[in-house]
Amino acid sequence: GQNIDQPTEMTATEGAIVQINCTYQTSGFNGLFWYQQHAGEAPTFLSYNVLDGLEEKGRFSSFLSRSKGYSYLLLKELQMKDSASYLCAVTDSNYQLIWGAGTKLIIKP
């Protein structure tokens, strides 16, 4: 079966750095997405990786290793507004998007 694994919850301190991991086992691979979802709101797009390596976008970076079935989202200089759930999703060989259950990130002052 197809599977996306992420930690259920993480806690970090304001101003620090946090890395949210995502591992996947899917039938094929055509890209990996990260979305942010604040409580009670809709998901919003953060990043898309289709090739191995690091993509940096301001305070957020996303890394992909296709051979290891692994990605991480790196958040730097954490702010209270970064408290949210972070969703990992993979496009499989049938071009269907498979979603992880999300990682709830709690930021403490």
Added chain:
Amino acid sequence: IAGITQAPTSQILAAGRRMTLRCTQDMRHNAMYWYRQDLGLGLRLIHYSNTAGTTGKGEVPDGYSVSRANTDDFPLTLASAVPSQTSVYFCASSDQDRAVDEQFFGPGTRLTVL
């Protein structure tokens, strides 16, 4: 309208009733999607449409139907609601189909079936 709108925002429904959730986008996107989101589970695709006039089944289509008469609208109908359909429903759209493009989400509809 800017982006995607959904209606209603929330609804309490008696089991056995018929209900249509509305979704409209003004971005002229080709593809549209309906998801449900339940606590502890990832977003699950109910139905999708790659272009006006076509629809397809997702991971959890049973008990739901959709239509795509034009580019902008993608309503989701529950023919006879059951309590297991209590969930938050998100409509989304993307410029390209085949899940290789960013998806834009509506604000969601919180549905409770009693």
